[in-house]
Amino acid sequence: MILLVLPDVTADEDTLSRARAGDEEAIVAIYHHYFDPVYQFCRLRVGDTHAVQDLTSEVFVRFIRALKKDKAPHTSLRAWIFRVARNLIYDHYGRREAELPESTLEQWVSTDMSTDPETEALRRIQSARARRAIAMLAPAQQEVLLLRFDQQLSLQETADIMDKQVNAIKALQFRAVNTLRQILAELETEDS
Amino acid sequence: MAVRDDVIEALNTCIDRLNSGEPVERILSEYPALANDLRPMLEAGRVFPRVRAPAAEVSAAALAGEAVVRAAVGQVFSAGISWVTWLIVALVIGGGIGIVVIVGTNRPPEVILPTETATPTQTVSPSATATATQTATSSPTATATPTASASPTETVSVVSSPTAEAASPTPATPLLLPIISASATPTVAPSATFTLAPTLTHTVTPVVTPVGGVRFVIEGPVSAIDGRSIRIYDIAVTLGENDPALTVIRVGDIVRVEGDRGETGIVAVTIVFVNVTVVIVDGLAWRGDDCALAPPDWAQSAAGAWFTRCTGGGGSSGGGNNNNNDDDDDDD
Numbered sequence: 001m002i003l004l005v006l007p008d009v010t011a012d013e014d015t016l017s018r019a020r021a022g023d024e025e026a027i028v029a030i031y032h033h034y035f036d037p038v039y040q041f042c043r044l045r046v047g048d049t050h051a052v053q054d055l056t057s058e059v060f061v062r063f064i065r066a067l068k069k070d071k072a073p074h075t076s077l078r079a080w081i082f083r084v085a086r087n088l089i090y091d092h093y094g095r096r097e098a099e100l101p102e103s104t105l106e107q108w109v110s111t112d113m114s115t116d117p118e119t120e121a122l123r124r125i126q127s128a129r130a131r132r133a134i135a136m137l138a139p140a141q142q143e144v145l146l147l148r149f150d151q152q153l154s155l156q157e158t159a160d161i162m163d164k165q166v167n168a169i170k171a172l173q174f175r176a177v178n179t180l181r182q183i184l185a186e187l188e189t190e191d192s
Numbered sequence: 193m194a195v196r197d198d199v200i201e202a203l204n205t206c207i208d209r210l211n212s213g214e215p216v217e218r219i220l221s222e223y224p225a226l227a228n229d230l231r232p233m234l235e236a237g238r239v240f241p242r243v244r245a246p247a248a249e250v251s252a253a254a255l256a257g258e259a260v261v262r263a264a265v266g267q268v269f270s271a272g273i274s275w276v277t278w279l280i281v282a283l284v285i286g287g288g289i290g291i292v293v294i295v296g297t298n299r300p301p302e303v304i305l306p307t308e309t310a311t312p313t314q315t316v317s318p319s320a321t322a323t324a325t326q327t328a329t330s331s332p333t334a335t336a337t338p339t340a341s342a343s344p345t346e347t348v349s350v351v352s353s354p355t356a357e358a359a360s361p362t363p364a365t366p367l368l369l370p371i372i373s374a375s376a377t378p379t380v381a382p383s384a385t386f387t388l389a390p391t392l393t394h395t396v397t398p399v400v401t402p403v404g405g406v407r408f409v410i411e412g413p414v415s416a417i418d419g420r421s422i423r424i425y426d427i428a429v430t431l432g433e434n435d436p437a438l439t440v441i442r443v444g445d446i447v448r449v450e451g452d453r454g455e456t457g458i459v460a461v462t463i464v465f466v467n468v469t470v471v472i473v474d475g476l477a478w479r480g481d482d483c484a485l486a487p488p489d490w491a492q493s494a495a496g497a498w499f500t501r502c503t504g505g506g507g508s509s510g511g512g513n514n515n516n517n518d519d520d521d522d523d524d
Binding site: 022027031035036039049052053056057064065067068126133134145148149154155170173178180181184 | 257
């Protein structure tokens with residue numbers, strides 16, 4: 001038997017075993033371990049903070065139900081949790097594409113804390129340009145970049161979450177990053 | 193634009209290495225032929241900002257969510273216990289499986305408090321308390337409230353409070369509930385015979401982590417090397433003491449390791465370099481990512497990728513890089 005251990009910073013095995021047995025503290029420990037990345041992931045896709053809170057909680061409620069039914073993951077817990085989150089986001093949007101909401105994009109500013117006015121002005125321009133460029137990408141391209149660059153998930157995890165083959169993700173991320181590069185270059189030319 | 197597979201592969205490797213904390217320039221220095229293609233793409237990808245919601249917002253949401261999670265745990269996991277509880281209660285009331293027959297005895301009332309431990313992960317601590325008073329007639333009443341929860345710790349407690357009326361003598365109502373089942377047969381009175389108390393049966397499935405026969409496979413960038421221990425996604429992987437791979441492996445290499453579980457991580461059985469050509473023959477290792485470092489004679493038959501990349505032709509190998517440590521030639 002070969003057990004594929006996907007790259008995952010999971011709660012340790014013992015914690016997961018105890019969670020499967022219904023140990024509340026173990027489940028809460030896993031919840032705290034994954035809450036922040038899941039919340040941030042949902043937050044970038046959904047503008048309403050109350051909805052984000054509900055979605056994030058629902059991810060873990062589903063995890064608990066899966067534990068009870070012995071359907072919780074035995075390999076990459078992180079990929080499993082993100083996949084549930086992604087499905088809930090799509091459910092939230094109904095039949096519409098889960099696009100990055102404009103309100104979220106407005107909050108996408110660099111974490112650069114420079115106080116230099118010139119640097120600050122440049123940063124604002126670059127941030128605005130980045131937001132415009134990202135908004136012009138197809139949702140799947142936005143998503144793959146979000147998972148790979150922002151959430152720093154592995155290729156395999158991204159493939160699991162997006163329900164695609166690894167090679168398809170490789171090609172998608174290439175197209176996404178290449179398109180983004182081209183758009184940024186065009187916008188830079190326009191601005192100058 | 194014609195998309196070259198090697199660019200796609202290299203971009204993917206670069207993203208992995210970027211995510212593991214390596215600086216862009218160091219990564220690109222290992223891809224001299226593709227650096228001009230890769231640099232603008234990596235820079236573009238990095239404009240995807242690391243946006244973070246305000247910490248106060250996240251903390252408040254986490255706190256509120258924890259309450260939801262705890263409630264869900266109670267709801268989901270106690271549902272099963274409740275069902276079992278009700279089943280056992282039903283069996284007890286219905287005169288279920290086990291039988292305790294009280295016929296009459298002169299023994300004084302007993303209180304039995306057994307404590308037993310079941311292995312490997314279960315502790316069973318049943319407690320049984322029984323009292324009975326007998327006078328003229330026999331009207332037994334029994335209440336049993338077992339509570340069971342799944343592994344690793346299981347607690348079973350039973351309280352039985354039968355009351356029987358009989359002339360005399362002093363009643364005795366023992367109730368014994370050990371690990372699996374129990375029955376006791378004391379005697380109460382000549383004419384008072386009744387049945388109560390259950391055989392409590394529960395099944396425990398211990399959590400056992402399989403060890404034998406499990407082969408772990410992990411693939412990812414090497415984030416640290418310490419002696420013969422490497423780390424991949426913060427998982428420690430120990431290579432053999434004289435493994436020649438140790439002489440060529442570098443932080444940032446993407447490797448695929450198959451191995452067994454050891455005390456501190458995974459003990460490698462095989463290691464495959466994914467993003468760089470490495471040839472290992474008879475304890476010697478050659479790394480083929482430097483065009484200035486031509487493969488030695490013993491490695492040339494497996495260094496086709498190096499010849500293709502660095503000399504623009506098939507070189508002397510005429511074949512791929514079939515060594516035990518490489519399965520592709522996309523080492524650009």
